[in-house]
Amino acid sequence: MERIEPKRSLKLAPYPEALEKLFKVFQSRSFEYESISVEESIGRVLTEDIIANVDAPERDIAMVDGYTVKFKDVSGASAEKPVLLKIIGKFYPWDNPVGVKLLEGEAAYVTCGAPLPEGADAVIMVENAVFRDGKIEVRRPVKEGENVIHAGEDIRRGDIILRAGSILRPQDVGVLAGLGIRKVNVARKPRVAIIATGNELIELSKREPARIADNYALIVSGLISRIGGEPLRLSIAPDDLDEIKRRIKEALESADIIVTVGGCSMGEKDFVPDAVNSLGQPGVIIHGIRVKPGKVTGFGMVRGKPIVMLPGLLASTMAGFYLIFVPLISLYMGLKVEQLLPTITVRMGHDLDLDEKPLYRFLPVRIKGQEGKLYAEAVPGGPNSLSRFVKANGFILIPPKKRLRREEEVSVTLYSKDEFSRFFD
Amino acid sequence: MERIEPKRSLKLAPYPEALEKLFKVFQSRSFEYESISVEESIGRVLTEDIIANVDAPERDIAMVDGYTVKFKDVSGASAEKPVLLKIIGKFYPWDNPVGVKLLEGEAAYVTCGAPLPEGADAVIMVENAVFRDGKIEVRRPVKEGENVIHAGEDIRRGDIILRAGSILRPQDVGVLAGLGIRKVNVARKPRVAIIATGNELIELSKREPARIADNYALIVSGLISRIGGEPLRLSIAPDDLDEIKRRIKEALESADIIVTVGGCSMGEKDFVPDAVNSLGQPGVIIHGIRVKPGKVTGFGMVRGKPIVMLPGLLASTMAGFYLIFVPLISLYMGLKVEQLLPTITVRMGHDLDLDEKPLYRFLPVRIKGQEGKLYAEAVPGGPNSLSRFVKANGFILIPPKKRLRREEEVSVTLYSKDEFSRFFD
Numbered sequence: 001m002e003r004i005e006p007k008r009s010l011k012l013a014p015y016p017e018a019l020e021k022l023f024k025v026f027q028s029r030s031f032e033y034e035s036i037s038v039e040e041s042i043g044r045v046l047t048e049d050i051i052a053n054v055d056a057p058e059r060d061i062a063m064v065d066g067y068t069v070k071f072k073d074v075s076g077a078s079a080e081k082p083v084l085l086k087i088i089g090k091f092y093p094w095d096n097p098v099g100v101k102l103l104e105g106e107a108a109y110v111t112c113g114a115p116l117p118e119g120a121d122a123v124i125m126v127e128n129a130v131f132r133d134g135k136i137e138v139r140r141p142v143k144e145g146e147n148v149i150h151a152g153e154d155i156r157r158g159d160i161i162l163r164a165g166s167i168l169r170p171q172d173v174g175v176l177a178g179l180g181i182r183k184v185n186v187a188r189k190p191r192v193a194i195i196a197t198g199n200e201l202i203e204l205s206k207r208e209p210a211r212i213a214d215n216y217a218l219i220v221s222g223l224i225s226r227i228g229g230e231p232l233r234l235s236i237a238p239d240d241l242d243e244i245k246r247r248i249k250e251a252l253e254s255a256d257i258i259v260t261v262g263g264c265s266m267g268e269k270d271f272v273p274d275a276v277n278s279l280g281q282p283g284v285i286i287h288g289i290r291v292k293p294g295k296v297t298g299f300g301m302v303r304g305k306p307i308v309m310l311p312g313l314l315a316s317t318m319a320g321f322y323l324i325f326v327p328l329i330s331l332y333m334g335l336k337v338e339q340l341l342p343t344i345t346v347r348m349g350h351d352l353d354l355d356e357k358p359l360y361r362f363l364p365v366r367i368k369g370q371e372g373k374l375y376a377e378a379v380p381g382g383p384n385s386l387s388r389f390v391k392a393n394g395f396i397l398i399p400p401k402k403r404l405r406r407e408e409e410v411s412v413t414l415y416s417k418d419e420f421s422r423f424f425d
Numbered sequence: 426m427e428r429i430e431p432k433r434s435l436k437l438a439p440y441p442e443a444l445e446k447l448f449k450v451f452q453s454r455s456f457e458y459e460s461i462s463v464e465e466s467i468g469r470v471l472t473e474d475i476i477a478n479v480d481a482p483e484r485d486i487a488m489v490d491g492y493t494v495k496f497k498d499v500s501g502a503s504a505e506k507p508v509l510l511k512i513i514g515k516f517y518p519w520d521n522p523v524g525v526k527l528l529e530g531e532a533a534y535v536t537c538g539a540p541l542p543e544g545a546d547a548v549i550m551v552e553n554a555v556f557r558d559g560k561i562e563v564r565r566p567v568k569e570g571e572n573v574i575h576a577g578e579d580i581r582r583g584d585i586i587l588r589a590g591s592i593l594r595p596q597d598v599g600v601l602a603g604l605g606i607r608k609v610n611v612a613r614k615p616r617v618a619i620i621a622t623g624n625e626l627i628e629l630s631k632r633e634p635a636r637i638a639d640n641y642a643l644i645v646s647g648l649i650s651r652i653g654g655e656p657l658r659l660s661i662a663p664d665d666l667d668e669i670k671r672r673i674k675e676a677l678e679s680a681d682i683i684v685t686v687g688g689c690s691m692g693e694k695d696f697v698p699d700a701v702n703s704l705g706q707p708g709v710i711i712h713g714i715r716v717k718p719g720k721v722t723g724f725g726m727v728r729g730k731p732i733v734m735l736p737g738l739l740a741s742t743m744a745g746f747y748l749i750f751v752p753l754i755s756l757y758m759g760l761k762v763e764q765l766l767p768t769i770t771v772r773m774g775h776d777l778d779l780d781e782k783p784l785y786r787f788l789p790v791r792i793k794g795q796e797g798k799l800y801a802e803a804v805p806g807g808p809n810s811l812s813r814f815v816k817a818n819g820f821i822l823i824p825p826k827k828r829l830r831r832e833e834e835v836s837v838t839l840y841s842k843d844e845f846s847r848f849f850d
Contacts, residue, residue, distance in 0.1 A: 006551075039629065042647050043843065056811055063807060065692065092694075094625030094636055111692060112738065113625070113809060126431075154810045161815060167846040170647025171814040177629050178640035178811050200519030200538070204464065204602050211519055212538075215603035222467050222595025267490065267536060269517070313537065339846040344769070345797075372770070382488060384538060385579045386481055386603050389596040390586060417842035418468065421592040421764040 006266040008273070010288030012295060015360045018286045019327060025285070025301060026331035032188045038176045041168045043228060044186035045333050050162040052179055055152035060120075061093075062110040063147045067129050067136050068120040069107045071144045082137045091115065107136055116148065123147035155179070165334055167228070187333050189230040193255035194220055195247050197237045197263035197272060198312060216261050216317050219389075220310070223321065226416040227340040229257075229329055239269040241278075248275055252303055257332065259325060262312025265296045272309050276300045284309075290400075292359045293383060294319025299328065306332070313383040319362035322395060322413065342414045349375035352404035359400055364392035365412055367423050374423070376412050393419040431691040433698070435713030437720060440785045443711045444752060450710070450726060451756035457613045463601045466593045468653060469611035470758050475587040477604055480577035485545075486518075487535040488572045492554050492561050493545040494532045496569045507562045516540065532561055541573065548572035580604070590759055592653070612758050614655040618680035619645055620672050622662045622688035622697060623737060641686050641742050644814075645735070648746065651841040652765040654682075654754055664694040666703075673700055677728055682757065684750060687737025690721045697734050701725045709734075715825075717784045718808060719744025724753065731757070738808040744787035747820060747838065767839045774800035777829035784825055789817035790837055792848050799848070801837050818844040 013021075033047040062068060069085060077083040085107035091097055093113035102108060102119035110116065110123060122142040129136040155161065161179070162172055168186070176184065194217045202211040204218065214236055221231035232255055237247045244263065251258045263272040264287070277283035280302045287298030287309065297320030298309040306328055310320040322341075330337045337343075346367060355361060365376040376396060381388030394414035396404075404410060414420075438446075458472040487493060494510060502508040510532035516522055518538035527533060527544035535541065535548060547567040554561040580586065586604070587597055593611070601609065619642045627636040629643065639661050646656035657680055662672045669688065676683045688697040689712070702708035705727045712723030712734065722745030723734040731753055735745040747766075755762045762768075771792060780786060790801040801821060806813030819839040821829075829835060839845075 039643060042651070057809070092625065093623070111694075112690075149807045149809070154807060155812050159812075161812070167843065169841060169843045169847070170651060171644050171840065173647055174640040174644030175811040175815050177643050178638050180632055180638065182630075198518070200517065205607075207605055213603050213605065215599040218464060218602050219596050219599030222598055226467070226595060265537075269536075335846075338848070342767075342842075342845040345799075374770075382574045382579060384482070384574070386600040387580050387584075387586070390600050415596065416594060417767075417845060418592065418594045420767040420842065421760075422594070423763070 007268045007270060008266050010266065010296065012288040012290045013286050014290050015323065018289045018324065021286055022299065022324070022328055022331060025306065026328075029332070031334050033185045034188050035183050035185050038173055038181055038184055041184050041186055042170055042173050044168055044189075045228070045335060046162055046164050046166045046168060046184060047187050047334070048185045049160050049164050050176060050181065050184065052155045052157050052159045052161055054179060055157050056155040056179060057149055057151060057153070059151045060116045061149050062112055062114050062116060062123045063149050064123060064125050065111050066123045066126045066147060067107045068102070068110045068116050068123045069138070069142065070102060070104065070119060071122040071142050071146070073105060074124070074138045075141050077138045077141050079139045082139045084135050084137055087131070087134055087136060089117075091117065121145065121148070167335070167339060189228060190256045190329060190332050191232055191254065192224050192229045192257045192259055192329070193232045193234055193251035194224075194259050194261065195234045195237055195244075195251060196261045197239060197244055199239045199269075201236045203236065216312070216314060220259060220261060220317070220321060223416060224329075226418060227326065227329065228333065239263060239271060241271040241274055244271050244275040245278060248279060248302070248307065252279075252305055256305060257329065258305065258307040259310060260307065261310045261317055264298055264309040264311060273298065276302060276307055276309070279303070289323070290359045291319060291323055292355070292357070292361050294323060294362055295359075297324050299324055314386065314389065315364070315381065315383050318364070318389060323362060323397070342417060342419070344374070344412055344414065345409055346374040346376050346412055348404045348406055348408045348410050349377040350406050352378060352398070354401060354403040356401070361398040363396045363398055364388055365394060365396055366391055367393045367412065367419075369423060376410055389415075393422055432693045432695060433691050435691065435721065437713040437715045438711050439715050440748065443714045443749065446711055447724065447749070447753055447756060450731065454757070456759050458610045459613050460608050460610050463598055463606055463609055466609050466611055467595055467598050469593055469614075470653070470760060471587055471589050471591045471593060471609060472612050472759070473610045474585050474589050475601060475606065475609065477580045477582050477584045477586055479604060480582050481580040481604060482574055482576055482578070484576045485541045486574050487537055487539050487541060487548045488574050489548060489550050490536050491548045491551045491572060492532045493527070493535045493541050493548045494563070494567065495527060495529065495544060496547040496567050496571070498530060499549070499563045500566050502563045502566050504564045507564045509560050509562055511560055512556070514542075516542065546570065546573065592760070592764060614653060615681040615754060615757050616657055616679065617649050617654045617682045617684055617754070618657045618659055618676035619649075619684050619686065620659050620662055620669075620676060621686045622664060622669055624664045624694075626661045628661065641737070641739060645684060645686060645742065645746060648841060649754075651843065652751065652754065653758065664688060664696060666696040666699055669696050669700040670703060673704060673727070673732065677704075677730055681730060682754065683730065683732040684735060685732065686735045686742055689723055689734040689736060698723060701727060701732055701734070704728070714748070715784045716744060716748055717780070717782070717786050719748060719787055720784075722749050724749055739811065739814065740789070740806065740808050743789070743814060748787060748822070767842060767844070769799070769837055769839065770834055771799040771801050771837055773829045773831055773833045773835050774802040775831050777803060777823070779826060779828040781826070786823040788821045788823055789813055790819060790821055791816055792818045792837065792844070794848060801835055814840075818847055
């Protein structure tokens with residue numbers, strides 16, 4: 001039997017240093033964008049400021065159903081001295097009263113949202129006037145501009161409506177469409193190739209004794225799609241250097257970012273870092289980070305494309321995904337991590353002891369409501385526990401040598417926006 | 426000129442009464458479900474409890490790289506009295522050591538995740554033993570089960586993994602796939618037809634002076650897709666009773682739920698309630714709710730399908746959408762509103778005065794971070810302000826005769842899960 005020893009030893013980088021190296025790689029990146037139809041832009045990231053090219057509303061409109069008047073005509077109106085005004089027309093929101101002018105002593109019926117004719121400067125609510133024989137009787141004054149929405153009151157031509165770097169929501173898209181904007185420039189969705197490695201893995205559609213379903217790649221792929229990337233799940237690579245090189249090469253053709261799962265630890269079968277290094281400069285940039293779990297996570301660059309090496313045990317895979325991949329893809333899209341993943345402040349549900357090692361800890365937690373407040377509770381589990389991540393909603397990143405106390409406020413990053421639906425289980 | 430007066434008057438129902446009527450309609454509903462591939466089930470609602478049909482892990486596995494032993498063999502091991510064990514083999518996670526039995530005095534090399542041979546009951550970490558000439562020298566004892574993950578320790582056959590009514594997240598889907606589950610029963614996505622009504626409206630692709638882009642339907646459609654419905658935007662219906670009836674009839678063929686926008690106020694051109702009543706029993710169930718804005722919102726049932734009538738001014742459309750449509754679609758899918766929309770507790774950023782009328786108020790608010798805490802600030806705006814909903818992140822539902830005080834804790838329902846990306850603008 002051959003000698004049993006680690007294939008490599010890792011010099012662990014402090015986590016902040018690993019992040020700094022990530023920032024350096026992306027600091028001078030220019031974003032690739034594409035022009036798409038506004039109607040299809042929900043969830044996409046704007047790469048331009050959107051400036052209003054029209055006023056909204058485009059002209060003065062009635063805020064209520066009623067009668068539009070010149071406010072001066074009724075300034076002396078009272079129950080004792082009612083003012084009579086002649087109704088000259090009826091205007092609906094779809095009317096275009098160009099050329100119609102309200103003269104002294106005249107009024108017009110308007111419905112909510114109708115444009116006002118020239119010369120009109122106030123609207124009397126329908127219940128505050130009496131209509132009879134083509135005239136209205138007004139018994140109290142109105143203020144100038146009362147019940148009128150003025151042109152440009154909501155949005156003024158030239159206003160910045162939405163800024164570059166915003167993720168578009170349904171109402172944003174509706175507002176853009178309402179202003180007559182048909183196309184917007186958005187960041188291209190990064191295509192992320194996922195390569196799972198390991199002789200023990202088997203495609204999900206198959207099943208064999210002693211082989212493990214390739215479900216981590218499925219989790220990674222689902223999480224990527226939930227934060228705005230376009231995942232491409234490639235077939236499983238066996239523990240073979242040439243085969244892993246071939247897969248990464250293939251992925252470099254079709255993807256913007258590559259994620260490997262497994263094969264980056266210190267064992268004799270861990271070929272991923274070698275493959276990355278053999279494919280071009282600079283190759284591996286960081287391999288080994290002072291975090292727990294997830295310490296064998298790494299990343300590199302080959303042919304200008306980032307490669308993230310995630311460890312192959314679920315707790316470590318998740319740690320590497322959230323601590324390295326998510327910051328990387330947010331930089332790639334010009335976003336902050338907080339824009340991709342909700343971060344909430346809750347109270348710690350229990351004490352958590354110090355870990356003496358100088359490591360950041362990735363602690364899976366579950367959010368629980370208790371007497372109207374939200375608490376975080378650690379969810380324990382082995383390195384490849386599946387149930388742990390079904391029970392947990394997010395994680396706390398605990399800095400080195402920090403202990404947590406019950407009732408202390410902690411910041412929890414949720415695994416995705418989908419976690420809210422589970423707070424009340 | 427004809428007489429100008431409201432076409433109908435509305436008897437406003439208290440909001441809790443309207444909700445109660447909604448619950449009654451749905452209380453005996455059975456859910457339509459479909460069986461879909463696990464890989465495509467992210468975001469869908471489970472309609473069955475998922476029970477594990479295997480243990481996970483399926484057998485005892487090593488938690489670390491090392492040597493698996495019988496713990497009794499090394500119970501007396503120390504630096505002075507090291508124990509020598511013979512290495513009988515090497516096991517990887519993909520191995521299947523059926524029939525291999527560890528005898529007294531034997532050990533085997535195992536990598537993390539590898540199944541243990543029969544008779545092995547502990548694992549010594551690789552760094553805690555010295556390998557030489559086919560043997561290891563062990564200098565300290567291990568506990569029974571140390572560094573072993575036992576069969577069923579993570580998930581036991583028969584455990585309920587996920588309950589009916591859960592919205593599936595990426596990690597859930599990965600876990601189901603890992604357990605060999607290929608198909609799940611999920612609620613069919615409700616198809617929601619959206620009919621905008623109004624002569625003033627024009628399709629988004631066109632543009633005419635004095636006509637208004639049909640952007641509210643686009644907003645409603647986007648919000649529906651974000652909460653798990655399948656929106657179908659139908660073409661605009663003019664203010665014509667027969668035409669509106671025809672559209673609703675058409676929608677009844679293809680959709681599960683119908684939403685109309687506009688045409689349900691008290692004016693002469695408001696034909697939607699008449700159309701709903703003319704199409705079958707019971708027709709309109711509630712029309713007019715003591716909420717502000719949104720009071721002309723209504724709902725009914727025709728041919729067993731719910732119809733929600735939303736008002737046609739944006740603030741009212743949004744109020745009707747969140748106060749009636751969202752509770753309705755959550756009942757339809759067997760969910761709680763909190764599963765569809767995040768609700769967060771923040772502090773009020775300012776005082777808010779009493780409204781003397783006995784109305785629930787739908788108050789659009791913006792979430793702002795300040796000294797590490799989140800605050801809600803009212804976002805003012807006219808009844809059809811577009812910018813208001815670009816600035817706001819959610820709403821507070823204020824019960825009648827309630828005033829809010831600065832620093833008071835309030836519950837904010839976000840417009841969708843997408844709002845998180847905007848908290849840091």
